[in-house]
Amino acid sequence: MSISRKCVPFTPFEGELPKSTIAIVTAGGVHLKEQEPFNIADELGDLGYRIIPEDVNSEQLMVTHHHYDHADADKDINVVFPIDVLRDLQAEGFIKAGARKHIGYMGYTMQLKAMYEGTAREIANEIDKGSRADAVILTGG
């Protein structure tokens, strides 16, 4: 998937929320505790991303990011990665479901071109292929 540089890459939403599946993509450095942490020792930033499965327990998640204060996220991951909130909205019928996968990456890089042309496209493709998401909520730190 390519990303437009010249205009706002606006994709219309033609569905209804109660029939829609939603994915979360966060730049807040969220990942599973068992996954490799983001490399905060690299001053250029870490261009990688981590796939977070749909059935994740929020207690299994953590933050590795050194460019914002994530003390609150350490107490409640939902402040940047609202996975339990998503399930609440599903339970109340506001949305149909959470997507099959969500994504965490570290939203800090000095390698903007590589992030824009590499990581961002890879994340878009991850969502496009196999997540079954009808729409995506993006969060930062």
Added chain:
Amino acid sequence: MKGIPTVLITVSPEVSAQMRPPRALYPNGFKIGNSLGGPGMRDLQRRVFRDALSLLNQNTRPGEVVMREYPDYGQYYEPPRVKK
């Protein structure tokens, strides 16, 4: 593939606006690291999430950031400014 509809929840509205996001919500005064609200504020987190999703069905102007007020957050943090 026609693309994926997105909504950004941002606490740095000026910074985010530079990237001209298709749809974006700024909860006024939320601090960095509190995109959905404070820890344990589940009712507030639900409202922010619902409001963000609801932008999918509203006539927002692509590239602009929509600001909403959530007084029960109980705090106000000045967002980072873009140097001009």
